[in-house]
Amino acid sequence: MSGSAMTREITFGAGPDLKRIYATALVTGRPTSGPLPDVRAVRSGIRVDLGNLVDYARMCGFTVGAALPLTYPHMLAFPLQMALMSERDFPLGLTGAVHLENVITATRPIAVQETLDLTVWAENLRPHRRGQQADLVSEASVDGQIVWRGVSTYLSKGREHPDAAPSEPPSLEPLQDVATGPMWRLGEDIGRRYARVSGDWNPIHLHALTARPLGFPTAIAHGMYSYARVVAALGPTLPDSGVTSRVWFRKPLRLPSTVRLRSAIEPHHILSLLASARGDIEHAVVEHTW
Structure with missing residues (x-):
């Protein structure tokens, strides 16, 4: 462990064990209070x-190529995010935390064989109408140059703030004339399958029996799995670099489910909606700009 007198730095030689982190959080749940600690993982x-x-790549629908999928560095950074959120002085409770939004900015493609350095920290603690929220910022560097940045916004439910300004996705009006798109059947086991790939063994994603004590009637799909499926489906319509990808997670995607993706493609802009097959439940709104 190293760092300046102000910023504490926690160094990991390997990815933190998410199973242990979740198990500990379930046992030691604590109230949310205090500022964000000045610490970096x-x-x-x-x-x-x-x-x-x-x-x-197979799980999410990407083609394996010379560069990493846009969402893959998040999977490497996510255990560091959870390690920070499990720290004793972190003010948001890890158990039951809700992933609200994610923004990825890719400066350039990351070659599969390149060596990455990751730094993760928390910032911008602020009220949410259902509790408190904060951003977990992840930066991936190659030879000292930042090549990828992700900002994950998490909500910890608690004292409500009805006057807190909401973060709303863009208008879906461009999708009014888009009637069709790929349809996917997501089986009851999709959370367990993605957990084996990602290491994210959050019990809300694994089985109805482990999701119910945390407030969900069934297991729900990982948000980053749903998001990755959208990014993969857009494939060659996205540029290799200079793209900003943003997702707003709306309603949980209960398993099993059938979903449809619709996208409105314009120059330098793609707006996508992942919704239930009938279109009555919005699961994720995704916007790409470049």
């Missing part, structure tokens, strides 16, 4: 596991 010298990359 750092993991250096990361070489991508090619077998895991292939499994992830």
Whole structure:
């Protein structure tokens, strides 16, 4: 452990064990209070596991190529995010935390064989109408140059703030004339399958029996799995670099479910909606700009 007198730095030689983090959080749940700690989680010298990359690509629908999928670095950074949120002085409760939004900015493609350094920290603690929210910022660097940045917004439910300004997705009006798109059947086991690839063993995603005590009648799909499926489906319509990808997670995607993706494609802009097959439940709104 190292760092300046002000910023504490936690260094990881390997990805933190998410099973242990979740198990500990379930046992030691605590109230939410206080400011965000000035601490950074750092993991250096990361070489991508090619077998895991292939499994992830197949799971989410990406084509395995020379560059990493846009969402893949998040999977590497996510255990560091959870390690920070499990720290004793972190003000948001990890158990039951809700992933609200995610913004990814890719400066350039990341070659599969490149060595990555990751730094993760929390910022912008602020009220939410259903509790408190904060941003977990993840930066991936190659040879000291930042090549990828992700901002994940998490909600910890608690004292309500009805006057808190909401973060709303863009208008879906461009999708009014888009009637069709790919349809996917997501089985009851999709959360367990994605957990084996991602390491994210949050009990809300695994089985109805483990999701019910946390307030969900069934297991729900990982938000980053749904998001990755959208990004993968857009495929070659997205540029190789200079793209900003943003997702607003709306209603939980209960398993099993059938969903449809619709996208409105314009120059330098794609707006997508992942919704139930009947269109009555919005699961995710995704916007790409470049």
